[in-house]
Amino acid sequence: MECAGKGRGTRCMGSARRRCGRCGAVAYCSVSHQMSHWNEHKEECERLEQQMKRADVLNDFPFTFSQEATATSQVCEKQGSRCSFLSKRGIHQLGMWMHECCCTHSEESSSSLASFDSSRLLDDGWNLSGDLCPCHDPISPISECVSSWLDYYEWRCIPLHSPVALLLHWPLTIYHAAHIAGVWSSTVETRKLCVHYLGPEKELLQLAAFGELLALFPGVQIHIEFIGPAIPRQRDGEKISLCSYAHCLDADCICNFSSENLSQIANTGFVSSFSNFSKRWNCCLS
Known part of the structure; x- marks a missing residue:
């Protein structure tokens, strides 16, 4: 960890091993650097203290905070991780996963967005076996106590x-926002939900993942209007x-039934529209 008081008149005296005694989130190389940084740090110390108390929540996250993703310090090494x-799971540069690393450059992403076929993107699956992905209805409604990735998994x-x-995290962001806004609760009957989704980018190439909204909002018709310059x-x-979840690789799984069968099974709706500020593209869950 780098000294939080670095660059404040005097050189750092060795490694930053002296942590703030209150929040524990920042470290210093010396008492003098800690004192010189206090006027700035005191404004955020309490907030950082509360965040550090929830550090265990980060540990629940299955991979972003795992040793595999954070062990190295160089950007290129992190990207390699x-x-x-993705390679270890056989999904590197496949379908929806194609834009989850920098192997696909921004120019290629822009080109993909400009020429993408929404019907093809909706056919994209997880490229994973059925036991590794949510490709069908959950066995029970989501509980109010689900508050971490461990709970969700x-x-x-x-x-x-x-x-x-x-x-x-795309559909779960919508779910979380609906809860915060007070427009959705398992105890409140809601049949329609309209969402204005501002500034979408690579998620436009991962639309099939939004099928998880079927599980998050059972029985609700959702209209999402994507708005932004990337449209x-x-x-x-x-x-x-x-009208269905992103499918898995198992040929005998219910998620790989014909679209006719799926339309008879589905009981919720999701419509999306897309707009480049002056343009709209609608997406419906149905």
């Missing part, structure tokens, strides 16, 4: 070494429908 993480019966949280001009006003 992400590629290695247990609810969806997924082992912690599964990488799906990398993509599930291709030719997709202005386009509407698409999601």
